[in-house]
Amino acid sequence: MKLSMIVTLLLSSSLLFSNSFEELESLVDEVKVKEEKHKKFLKDIFKKRMQIQLMARDALLISLDFEKEKYSKELLENAQGFDSKLDGLIQKEDKNKKILKFTATYQKRITRLSDTWKEFYQNIKKISKNSSDSQALEYIVQNNVLLLTDIDFILRKYNEFNKGEGSLAEAIKEKEHMLFLQIGLPRAYVQKIIKEKLLISKEIDVIENRENLDITIKLEDKLLKAFRMGNKTLGLQGTSDLKFLEKLSIIDKIWKELKPLFKKEILTEKEFYFMLEKSDIFVVKHTELVEFSNQNIDN
């Protein structure tokens, strides 16, 4: 009798405990879902940033008649992916009243991005069918930077909007956020570097692209070092997480193989193939680092 009373008491008190525990958990889950949506929006933008560089690179490779079939297929796949996601992104954000609070400038940029992309997409289709379509290539070369600028603008505004007024929460979130915002950049930089090298080899805006190439290589160096050691201007803290560092070492090793090739004026055919192959491996390995980083908070 005594024992059954104890068990009953124990179970009934546990039930009460479970209820408040579960209620609190489901309330926090609501917030989690919102934060996940926010992160997904940012991840989509990061992906687009890289896809633009990748598309410009592939268009240039096609125009050089370099493995046309392979790169046309890749180009069209990337373009289709970009197109479907961009529409979704813009429509989704139109429904979001908070985003609509942005100024007319923001809306103008969204419209410009959408219009530039439509034209860009048409030219991608053209060059994937006809590698010698110089007008299509010219449009892609001239406008990929414009697309990037507009995407970066949206990203910046989105972050400004989500930033508060200097409270502790915002300060902590910002620290968490800085790595999240920059961790994917090296992938885009590698594609940008190859694009710039290809532009130089096609003798398009050679001086400007040489300067850009040097700058991008330096940025890549700085960023990879900052992930490890920290960098105040980039807002990165550095890390002592051994798993992160292990993954970063793999990236560093590939970068060390790629960098001399990126700096070399004229590449042999063998070196050129090696550069493309290694840069693809770089992207795969770096994506693993990005995913690891997104799951493990780093401060």
Add this chain to the structure above:
Amino acid sequence: MKKNLLQAIIFLLSTPLLYAEGVNITKDIKQITTIHKGKVVTIKRNQDPKHRLSNNFTKTSRECPPFCIQPMHIGKVKTVGELELFEFLKDLNNESKTLLLDVRTIEWYKSNTIPGSINLPFTMLEKGSKYIDKILKILGADKLTKGWDFSNVQILMIYSNGVWDAQAAAAIESLVELGYPEDKILYYRGGMQNWQNLGLTVK
């Protein structure tokens, strides 16, 4: 029902055990048991005497602000250490009126936490948060025409990353400002830093 059974099992498992050797919690306690996300979890120390931390909790120097050294006491809230936390976990298993709150932001909680805890980001308690009323009700407060009646609220043990992290202090200050009784709050100041330094189980 499954959860209740688990809690009954824990009740039976939580008795201290005597161990002669090994990396024990105290001289007399090797491990304790609790529930985390519906599963029974055993908390013990890492048994490898050579084990070193390999994550970011090895770091000594974080930028301050925001990561500044926290005071030992926040108002009249009692500051506690690990042994008190273990006692609290036992109460958590047995009583309805206690909650172990990890008040760090969601990303931190996802990466590692103390078994038996629940995440309530301190941001949800900040002034102007739309969740405050709901949270207070869940914690057992009754809304009055003017203000709140806190006489039936839960006892909370609150922690964040440790002495270098203000998230726990911010949560406590917010709750106290809302009227939550200071004697119903406990502050585990050592937080995740101390917990992991001791090689204790994380989830």
